[in-house]
Amino acid sequence: MxxxxxxxxxxxxxxxxxxxxxxxxxxxxxxxxxxxxxxxxxxxxxxxxxxxxxxxxxxxxxxxxxxxxxxxxxxxxxxxxxxxxxxxxxxxxxxxxxxxxxxxxxxxxxxxxxxxxxxxxxxxxxxxxxxxxxxxxxxxxxxxxxxxxxxxxxxxxxxxxxxxxxxxxxxxxxxASRELAEFNLNLTLGALDYTTGQPVPSSNTLTSGFLSLPANPSYSSFLVAGAGYARLTALTTREIDVFYYRADNSYMGALRRKKIYTDITIPDGAAKMRLVFFNETSPAKNMQLTLKFGSIPHHxxxxxxxxxxxxxxxxxxxxxxxxxxxxxxxxxxxxxxxxxxxxxIFPDSTRYAVNQEDSYGDNCVIRHNLMYGSNHGILAGCYSLHVENNHIYNMDSIGINLYSLRFAVLKGNVIYNCGTTLGLMNSNFADAYVEITGNSLTGGNLSFFGNSTYQVHVTDNHLTDIPNLNMGASELTVFRGNRIRYSSLTSTPVITINKLEGCVLDSSVPRDITLKTYRVLASTFNNVRVNLQTVNGTAASEKIYMECCTFLDGAITNHIYLTKSREVTIVRSSFTDTVLKAGNINTPGSQAVTIVEDSDLISNKLTALIETDFNQPGGTIRLTRSTVLLNNSSFAYLVDHTKPGVRFVFTLFLKDSTIRYTGSVPLSLAYYDTANPMIRVISVNTGLDNVILLPPDPALYVDYDPETTYRTTISLAPDGPAFSATVVYNLNTNAPYILILTPDNQVIQPAVKILDPNRILITSTTALLVKVIVQKL
Structure with a gap:
């Protein structure tokens, strides 16, 4: 030294x-x-x-x-x-x-x-x-x-x-050591022959004229970059063919499908080159290119x-x-x-720890750094990027924001107390991919507001006290295996994601959250009261499907307020001390329908399984092929109405289900705390085990499935003695018929085809009591 x-x-x-x-x-x-x-x-x-x-x-x-x-x-x-x-x-x-x-x-x-x-x-x-x-x-x-x-x-x-x-x-x-910008490409419609380097016809490629390569000094590589502040090209396809020629225009060979922003070799002896651009048709197009000889800073x-x-x-x-x-x-x-x-401070908001907003390059790596006290943490992008194992905290605006890029991995980072945890802007590249995995993110919003052009995988992250988690509306987003934890958050968090899979949502205290989604699979909800909505529910009637989920010590709410109708289907799931809620406030004409199938509903401390909140008619909760297991003697009602004074707003539907009490003596319980809000109580094949279910108001009670059966009382003989009968109509049949039976089920009239089950004319007066059963013979 x-x-x-x-x-x-x-x-x-x-x-x-x-x-x-x-x-x-x-x-x-x-x-x-x-x-x-x-x-x-x-x-x-x-x-x-x-x-x-x-x-x-x-x-x-x-x-x-x-x-x-x-x-x-x-x-x-x-x-x-x-x-x-x-x-x-x-x-x-x-x-x-x-x-x-x-x-x-x-x-x-x-x-x-x-x-x-x-x-x-x-x-x-x-x-x-x-x-x-x-x-x-x-x-x-x-x-x-x-x-x-x-x-x-x-x-x-x-x-x-x-x-x-x-x-x-x-x-x-x-x-780079030498750059060429705003130059004339002399574009023509056509391609070049890979064997001869000579022009050949083409309707969807453009070929440049001869471009002289620098000499004294010469360079062994160059790259194609964009132009202007946005550093973007105008190329339809971000790959080019490069054809090389000697000084006398003799052909040397071609390099095929070379991507932009990445070094391209210049062979020894080459004095000129021509570029071929794919999926282009206009020779007048400005490609917005800068050629950089000798590479940009690297390694x-x-x-x-x-x-x-x-x-x-x-x-x-x-x-x-x-x-x-x-x-x-x-x-x-x-x-x-x-x-x-x-x-x-600097008066513009783009103040940062690390910034790549105005630069470009390939495969930049940001890892194992400690960053804090800035307005923004990392603003990075362009072609490809690795952000790994950084600790980023106390950023007023954003922890990591990804700009235009083709590929990025965010892995193992700890981001704490930033205004926005992660952000994702438009890619400007086809087939862009972002992987966000194994990170610990605490506080601050997580918003992917521009991710419609990305395939985004958000997997196996630990998210704590994120007030607004918005994955956008892209169907390409995978949100899987994440744990969402709420500890000290004071506001009601909002999660917007088309599909939630294999996740855990957990709170240290009972907490309300809003979940805007369409599909939830194999996820667990602990100590949270989930208000289910859809992404576009204010504009359209939409559905939510949940499967193989576990609900612990919380509530699942399907509540309509200034939104369109919503149907929630939950199958093969488990509810422990979790209330099913339905409601409609000030939204006439919209229906809140919740369907639970093939599931277990367990009460260790509930007094009611279902709660309603209606001032408008429009709610149904249906249990099908499910088991209600009651472990506490304080359980009193299937349905508890928070507004007991309203009339005819809610329907309870039980089908092929069982209600079981595990105590030593049978448990008495009621369908509801008050009859006023009930439209109907439908019970079909409901099994009771160690339970005494008090009968509902007869005017409300229906013991058949109205979705597959039509039943009404009609006048049988308008031209003869007036008496009535019950018509049962199987809605699943395409060609219904009638049988007229006596009270002991004897046929008293041959079968007659029904054209309209609400208008049946029968002239027989053999029996005063006649049953009319509609069925397919």
């Missing part, structure tokens, strides 16, 4: 005090120039690294320390600090304006270098010295601590403290650093295969109010 000789290179230790003089700036600029000469000397003389003697060193703008290839710059515990004055012109500021606070620059740059490394010191930006006397100064974001740019690769910064820069403490720029690492007090942000991520790991990234782009040092 080369120990930098300070006097040899004109480097001076010590930090001057404000107000800074021209001599102070001259010393700082000389320090930068001296360090650069020393680093070049160490590189040129075969040293693997250069060590700065421990001390404090002044820096200034706009000159930057330039990292060298194949060299480690060890700060050896030193402090490098930018000297700055917001209100006095720097002697190195070439501008003629008086907004001195807008003068900026970078402190250290990795510019088109390989195997360069920075380690072991503290780097302090200009924010420390700024006055912010002008309200416009808070908008300044043009200073950066450490910058990776222009094709830098296999380089790193580690074991450093970088703080108090106005833009970012560390930044990656997705720039660089930022690790074991502490990055804090960045005015707008901590790290701007970009490039490809770059890794941020094992860093503390705190209090960058403060979340609210002011920094505790009294300095103002």
């Amino acid at each position: 080369y120990l930098i000789e300070l006097s040899r290179w004109g480097i001076k230790q010590g930090l001057p005090a404000k107000p800074y003089t021209p001599a102070d700036y001259a010393m700082a600029d000389a320090n930068i120039q001296g360090i650069n000469r020393a680093l070049r000397y160490a590189r040129d003389n075969g040293y693997p690294g250069a060590v700065l003697p421990e001390g404090s060193y002044a820096l200034c703008y706009p000159r930057a320390i330039e990292m060298q290839s194949h060299l480690t710059f060890h700060l050896n515990g030193s402090t490098l600090k930018v000297i700055y004055d917001s209100d006095t012109k720097s002697p190195f500021d070439p501008r003629t304006t008086t907004d001195y606070y807008n003068f900026g620059g970078k402190s250290l740059v990795f510019d088109n270098v390989t195997d360069a490394h920075l380690t072991g010191g503290t780097i302090i930006g200009d924010r420390d010295d700024r006055s912010f006397l002008s309200p416009n100064e808070a908008r300044m974001e043009g200073t950066y601590g450490v910058s990776f740019q222009r094709s830098t690769r296999f380089s790193s910064i580690s074991h450093c403290t970088v703080r108090d820069y106005m833009g970012d403490n560390v930044t990656f720029a997705s720039t 660089n690492t930022v690790e074991y650093n502490e990055l804090f007090n960045g005015h707008r942000g901590g790290i701007t991520l970009g490039g490809s295969y770059n890794v941020l790991q094992h860093n503390v990234i705190r209090d960058n782009g403060k979340g609210s109010g002011r920094f505790l040092d009294g300095k103002p």
Whole structure:
């Protein structure tokens, strides 16, 4: 290692005090120039690294320390600090304006270098010295601590403290050694022959003209990127064919189906190329391309650093295969109010710990970092991304927000107390996939408001006190194996997800939740009162299907209020001390129907199985092929009405079910606490085991299934003696007939085909009491 000789290179230790003089700036600029000469000397003389003697060193703008290839710059515990004055012109500021606070620059740059490394010191930006006397100064974001740019690769910064820069403490720029933007592609409709490289007809591909490849220097690779602020291309298919030619236009060969944002090899000897774009038909189309030769920064690492007090942000991520790991990234782009040092925050909401909003690249990795105290945590996207095992907490706005991308994995992260836990914006790519698995998410909303273009898998996460969990309306979302836990949340949480599968919803205290869904499979609800709704229930009558679920110590509510009719079907499930609720408030014409089939309903402490809340007619709860198991003698009613004064609003339907009491003596119970709200009590093949079920009002009671049987009382002989009979009509038959029977079931008239079961004319007067039974003979 080369120990930098300070006097040899004109480097001076010590930090001057404000107000800074021209001599102070001259010393700082000389320090930068001296360090650069020393680093070049160490590189040129075969040293693997250069060590700065421990001390404090002044820096200034706009000159930057330039990292060298194949060299480690060890700060050896030193402090490098930018000297700055917001209100006095720097002697190195070439501008003629008086907004001195807008003068900026970078402190250290990795510019088109390989195997360069920075380690072991503290780097302090200009924010420390700024006055912010002008309200416009808070908008300044043009200073950066450490910058990776222009094709830098296999380089790193580690074991450093970088703080108090106005833009970012560390930044990656997705720039290459040479770039070509806003150029004429000379597109034509057609393709190229893979064997000859010559044009061939095609109705759905476009071919560029010859594009000259750079020389002096030449490059071994390039990539296709987008253009403009949004960094997106206008390509229909994000893959291209690249055909290479020598200087004399002789054909070399083609590389097929190469994706954008990823390096594409340039073979030795190639002087020109042509590009073929798929599923395109208009030669006048602007493809919005930028060609980047020599690649963007890739395979660089930022690790074991502490990055804090960045005015707008901590790290701007970009490039490809770059890794941020094992860093503390705190209090960058403060979340609210002011920094505790009294300095103002950046006035735009995009303040962050890590941001990839304006950059692009492939396979960037953010892992094992601690982040807190910002407005946003991670804002990242473009082509592919791994966010793993980070601890992110106390972000005012969002923990992780994914921008336009093709592939992302969020795994093993702990996100705590953020305004929004996770967010997902539109992909802009076909077949985009996001996997969110094994994370612990506490507090803050979880909202996938733009996920209609993604296949999203949200699996095996632990979600605690999420007030609003919105997976959007996409049928592509998989939400499986997650535990949703409520502990100290004070509001009523809302969950919106088309399909919930294999999940546990659990609360430390009895709690109301709103679940907007269509399907719930193999899930457990513990200590929660679930208000079931559908995603579009205010606009359309929709259904909910639940299967193989377990309900413990709570309630399942199908309640109509300013929504359309809703039918809830629950099959093969278990209810323990869980009340079935139905209601309709101020919504005439809408029906709340709950159907429970092949299930077990167990009471250890309930007084009623069903509760109603109606001021409008329109509710039914039906139990079919189910067992009601009563273990407590305090159980009194099947139905308890919260509004006992309303009339004719609710129907109870029991079919092929059993009510069983496990006590030593039979239990007496009633169908309902009051008859007023009942429309009907329907009981078909209801088995009673150790239960005495008190009879309901005869006017309400029906002992047959009205969905399969029609029964009414009609006049039998309008032209003869007036007497009546009961007509039972099997609704399941297509060609019903009648039989007229005496009270002892003797046929007294041949079968007559029924055309209308409500209008039957019978002239026989053989018996005063006649039964008419409609059946298919």
